Structures are given as C-alpha cells and as structure tokens.
Amino acid sequence: MLEFTLRRITGTIPVLLGILFVAFTVLYLIPGNPALTVAGPRADQETIDRISKEMGLDKPVHARFFSYASRVCQGNLGESVVSGKPVLESIAEKFPYTIKLALIAMLFSVVIGVITGIIGAVTNGRWLDRLCTFFSVTGISIPVFLSGLIFLYVFAVKLRWFPTSGFRGGDSLWPFILPAFTLGIRSAAFLARIVRSSLIEVLNQDFIRTARAKGLKPMRILLRHGLVNALIPVVTVIGLDLSSYLNGSVIVETIFDLPGIGRFAMDAILKRDYPVIQGVVLFGAFIFIMVNLFIDLLYAYINPKIRDEMMRKSEK
Amino acid sequence: MNSALKRMTWAGWISLAGLFAIVLVAIFAPWLAPNNPLETDPLRRLAKPEGFLLGCDQLGQCVFSRLIYGTRLSLGIGFAARFSALIIGLMVGMLAGYFGGWLDWALMRVVDMFLAFPSLLLAIAVSMVLGNGIGTVIMALAIVGWAEMARIIRSATLELRSAEFIVAARTLGSGHLRIILTHILPNCMPLITVIFTMGLATAVLAEASLSFLGLGVDPSLPTWGGMVASGKDYMMREPMLVVYPGLCIAFLVIVLNILGDELRDIFDPSRKGQF
Numbered sequence: 001m002l003e004f005t006l007r008r009i010t011g012t013i014p015v016l017l018g019i020l021f022v023a024f025t026v027l028y029l030i031p032g033n034p035a036l037t038v039a040g041p042r043a044d045q046e047t048i049d050r051i052s053k054e055m056g057l058d059k060p061v062h063a064r065f066f067s068y069a070s071r072v073c074q075g076n077l078g079e080s081v082v083s084g085k086p087v088l089e090s091i092a093e094k095f096p097y098t099i100k101l102a103l104i105a106m107l108f109s110v111v112i113g114v115i116t117g118i119i120g121a122v123t124n125g126r127w128l129d130r131l132c133t134f135f136s137v138t139g140i141s142i143p144v145f146l147s148g149l150i151f152l153y154v155f156a157v158k159l160r161w162f163p164t165s166g167f168r169g170g171d172s173l174w175p176f177i178l179p180a181f182t183l184g185i186r187s188a189a190f191l192a193r194i195v196r197s198s199l200i201e202v203l204n205q206d207f208i209r210t211a212r213a214k215g216l217k218p219m220r221i222l223l224r225h226g227l228v229n230a231l232i233p234v235v236t237v238i239g240l241d242l243s244s245y246l247n248g249s250v251i252v253e254t255i256f257d258l259p260g261i262g263r264f265a266m267d268a269i270l271k272r273d274y275p276v277i278q279g280v281v282l283f284g285a286f287i288f289i290m291v292n293l294f295i296d297l298l299y300a301y302i303n304p305k306i307r308d309e310m311m312r313k314s315e316k
Numbered sequence: 317m318n319s320a321l322k323r324m325t326w327a328g329w330i331s332l333a334g335l336f337a338i339v340l341v342a343i344f345a346p347w348l349a350p351n352n353p354l355e356t357d358p359l360r361r362l363a364k365p366e367g368f369l370l371g372c373d374q375l376g377q378c379v380f381s382r383l384i385y386g387t388r389l390s391l392g393i394g395f396a397a398r399f400s401a402l403i404i405g406l407m408v409g410m411l412a413g414y415f416g417g418w419l420d421w422a423l424m425r426v427v428d429m430f431l432a433f434p435s436l437l438l439a440i441a442v443s444m445v446l447g448n449g450i451g452t453v454i455m456a457l458a459i460v461g462w463a464e465m466a467r468i469i470r471s472a473t474l475e476l477r478s479a480e481f482i483v484a485a486r487t488l489g490s491g492h493l494r495i496i497l498t499h500i501l502p503n504c505m506p507l508i509t510v511i512f513t514m515g516l517a518t519a520v521l522a523e524a525s526l527s528f529l530g531l532g533v534d535p536s537l538p539t540w541g542g543m544v545a546s547g548k549d550y551m552m553r554e555p556m557l558v559v560y561p562g563l564c565i566a567f568l569v570i571v572l573n574i575l576g577d578e579l580r581d582i583f584d585p586s587r588k589g590q591f
Binding site for chain 1: 551
C-alpha cells in the first residue's frame with residue numbers, strides 16, 4: 001500500500017508541473033502587453049517600462065516561467081488587474097459557494113442517478129428500462145444553459161417557488177436548490193447509465209444466482225449483493241464529475257447569479273482580467289488532480305484487488 | 317458494414333434519419349430559409365408578421381431562418397473541431413500505444429494534463445489567446461477534445477500490438493508505418509467511428525456553451541447557442557426565443573448520442589452501456 005501511495009503521488013508531479021507550464025504558456029501567448037493593461041491607456045513609455053520591469057517582463061521566457069512556478073508553489077497566484085486583490089484570496093472567498101453548489105448537485109445526481117439506474121437494470125429491456133434510458137440520453141444531451149433557463153422561467157418566474165436572482169448571502173440553502181438541480185440532473189443522467197450497465201453485469205454473475213437459490217429476498221439480493229458490487233465504477237464517475245461541475249458552474253452561476261468560482265471566472269473573462277483567469281484555470285486543474293488522487297488511494301485502500309490492477313497497469 | 321447495419325435497432329435508424337435531415341438542412345440552408353437571417357428591422361421586433369414562421373427576435377431577424385443557418389455553424393464547427401481532435405488523438409494514441417516505453421509514458425502524462433483542466437475554461441483561455449473567429453473556436457475545441465480520444469485509441473492500439481496478425485506482419489518484414497497504417501488503423505475504425513460520433517455530440521454542446529457565454533464566434537452570426545444567449549434577456553416576454561434554438565441543440569445532440577450508443581453496441585457488444 002505504501003509503495004502504491006508513493007508511486008501514485010510521484011505520478012502526479014509531472015502532471016502538476018505540466019499544468020503550470022500550460023497555464024503559463026496561455027498567459028504568455030495572449031496578444032498585447034500586460035504592462036500596458038496595468039498602466040492604463042494614457043501612460044507614457046517610461047511608466048510602461050518601469051511597470052514591465054516590476055512585473056519581470058523584461059526577463060527571458062524561461063526565467064519568467066521559473067519565477068512564476070516558484071511563486072505559484074508558494075501559494076501566490078498573482079493579483080487581479082482590475083481590483084488589485086490577490087487571486088487566491090478571492091478564490092478562497094468564492095469557493096465555498098461553488099463547493100456548496102457542487103455538493104448539493106452531487107446529492108441530486110447520486111439519488112436520482114442511482115435510483116434510475118437500478119430501475120433500468122431491474123427492468124432490463126422492458127418499457128420502464130427504455131423510459132429510463134430515454135431519460136438519461138435526454139439528460140446528457142440537453143445543454144445546461146437551456147435546462148437552467150427553463151427551470152428559472154418555470155419555477156422562479158412563473159411559480160415563484162425560488163428567488164429569480166440576487167443572491168443575498170446568509171446560510172440559507174434555498175437559493176442553491178434550483179442551480180444545483182440543474183447541474184445535478186446532467187450528471188444524474190450520466191450516472192444512471194453507468195449504474196445500470198454495471199448492475200446488469202453484476203446481477204448476471206454466479207454469486208447472485210447462488211443468493212437466489214438460497215432463497216434470499218430479492219430486495220436484499222439487489223441491494224446487499226448487487227448494488228454494493230456495482231458501485232465501484234460509480235465512485236469513479238462521481239469523482240470525475242467534479243470537473244464537469246466546475247465547467248457547469250461557469251454557466252449555472254452566471255444564469256442564477258451565484259457568487260461562486262464560475263461566476264468569478266466569467267467576470268474575469270469579460271473584463272480580460274488574465275491573472276484571475278489563469279489562477280482559476282490552474283486552481284480547477286489542481287482540484288481535479290487532487291480529487292482523482294484521493295479517489296484512487298481510497299479505492300486501493302478499500303479494495304486490494306484494484307490496487308494490484310493499477311500497479312500492473314502503470315507498469316504496462 | 318452491411319451486416320452491421322442489419323443489427324441496428326429502430327432507435328438507431330430514427331436517429332440516423334434525424335442526423336441525415338439535419339445535414340440536408342445545413343447543406344440546403346439558402347434554399348430552405350424564407351428570409352435573410354441577418355436582416356434586421358426594428359419594426360418587426362419580437363413580432364410575428366406574415367411570412368415569418370416562428371416570429372422575429374429582439375432585432376427583428378427571422379428566427380426560423382436563423383435556426384436553419386445555425387445548423388451550418390453548429391454542425392460545421394462541431395465536425396471540424398472533432399475531426400482535428402481525432403487527427404491529433406490518432407497520432408498521439410497510436411504512437412504511444414504502438415511504441416510503448418518512455419514515449420508512451422511521456423505522451424500519456426501530457427494527456428493526463430489536458431484531461432485535468434476544466435475543459436470549458438481551457439477552451440475559453442485558448443480562444444482568448446487566438447482571438448475571435450470560427451477558426452479559433454474550432455482550434456479551442458480541438459485542443460480540449462483530443463486527449464480523451466488519444467487515451468481510448470492508445471488502449472485499443474495496445475491491445476492490437478500483441479495480436480498474432482501484427483506479429484506475423486512484423487515477421488514478414490513490414491515496417492512500423494506500414495503496420496500502423498494497414499493493420500492497426502483499419503482495425504481501430506469501428507472504435508473511431510463510435511468515439512467520433514459521441515465526441516461530435518460533446519463538441520456541439522461545447523460550441524453552444526461558448527456561444528452562449530458570448531465567447532464563441534461573432535455574436536451576430538446565427539449560432540444556436542448565441543440565439544439562446546440573446547433570447548434570454550427577452551425570455552419574460554417571449555420564452556420561445558430561448559426554447560426554439562435550445563431544442564435544436566438538444567435534438568442534434570440527442571441524435572448523435574443515440575447513434576453513438578447504437579454504433580458501439582453493434583461494433584463492440586461487450587462494451588454495452590459503457591463510456
């Protein structure tokens with residue numbers, strides 16, 4: 001286990017360095033002089049030169065990359081060009097909203113997805129299964145912004161169950177429900193497919209037949225013997241979904257006016273606030289890698305069979 | 317291929333017909349559209365005059381004609397983006413899978429890296445570097461999409477590499493390039509068709525999302541995502557401005573997803589219900 005843990009952690013280091021490199025390159029390649037943006041349109045050449053020197057823009061590319069990398073490793077993601085606030089500080093301020101949104105969305109996704117998947121697997125091939133499959137294909141295909149706008153129109157504008165916009169802080173969960181549902185329904189559809197296929201596979205195995213032959217109750221077979229074994233791929237999907245939540249949050253937070261990371265990124269994009277965009281992209285990738293690392297380790301800890309498999313895979 | 321088509325279910329046929337219809341609409345857009353999609357008229361704002369099937373948007377442009385022309389952009393951009401992604405994915409995946417060793421290791425770390433980025437944000441960042449335009453959106457979506465394809469193609473190549481007919485070809489003295497092109501590539505074709513169809517669905521959705529956020533192609537051009545974005549400000553008065561283009565996107569993506577599922581079940585029944 002220790003060897004596996006070490007190996008898995010060292011495996012992420014090149015990837016982390018790589019994302020740093022990509023994030024740096026993107027900012028480096030953006031046309032226009034960043035010093036010009038900071039100095040403003042009416043600055044004279046002298047000021048611009050001074051600012052580019054302060055920002056280290058006169059140094060060669062590799063020196064700039066190393067100073068950038070060491071800065072990021074110390075937890076400094078730079079400052080917003082617009083507000084002058086440190087990017088990491090703003091991220092720390094907005095992240096709780098996105099996490100809350102993602103967790104509620106995940107709850108929706110797991111409950112709806114697993115139940116739909118079970119129904120599909122149990123009624124395999126019959127009309128109820130077809131209905132569930134249709135639901136999941138539709139759920140995957142409808143763009144988040146469309147379902148978000150429709151939910152907003154129906155539930156907030158017409159039925160007035162939810163606030164339309166203007167998130168007013170506080171600890172209330174109510175304003176999160178609609179955006180989380182929008183975000184969750186898509187991954188629920190995805191999850192339903194995975195649960196269905198993996199449950200069908202498990203239910204066809206010998207130990208399920210043995211359990212049936214022993215005369216166990218069907219519900220017990222389904223849940224204790226079937227579902228528990230079918231959940232392994234499900235956990236991976238839930239982990240991978242975190243990345244899709246971050247993508248979705250850009251759109252959902254814009255539509256529902258939630259002050260989270262996605263909205264923060266969108267505002268920065270509209271204002272061409274490059275350090276913020278870079279910081280958020282980097283942060284998103286970092287979170288994704290860490291979550292995957294955590295899930296892999298958790299897996300390997302719970303199930304030694306998977307650990308051996310992963311070891312063999314990495315040697316291949 | 318003929319026997320494959322025989323195994324297609326009715327859902328597959330319907331979605332194939334749907335896709336065919338969309339492609340026809342895209343090709344014959346100038347003949348099908350009753351009005352000029354770019355012609356604005358303040359007098360027609362949000363009105364429903366004679367000859368405008370679905371009414372007019374906030375600029376007085378014909379919604380129906382814009383939807384028809386939107387087919388071209390959505391399908392065209394999605395296709396071009398996926399095709400470029402496929403080319404990169406094929407090269408990287410086959411190189412990594414066929415040669416293995418340190419090359420495989422290095423290429424797969426690059427793939428991991430690209431998979432780690434939140435795809436929408438990466439696409440946005442890339443399109444900021446490259447500036448506005450259709451080519452930019454295509455590039456941005458290709459950069460975001462190639463890694464997944466490379467990974468799938470690599471594992472398929474890896475499986476084929478040790479197959480007996482490949483060993484036989486090598487024993488007969490075939491060069492690496494020849495083996496890759498005449499033995500491995502044709503055997504990957506079914507898989508490529510499947511991931512291309514499914515990837516097309518993702519690309520169409522991603523293009524629509526970019527356009528919705530105002531970061532896709534020029535907003536005056538008729539794209540479905542852009543139409544939803546401009547319609548949303550008038551949603552309280554005219555919700556259909558959002559619903560029509562939204563349904564077009566959903567229809568195209570549903571058709572592609574069902575077709576992808578169907579093709580996968582036909583070509584590789586053992587993977588039923590996966591990816």
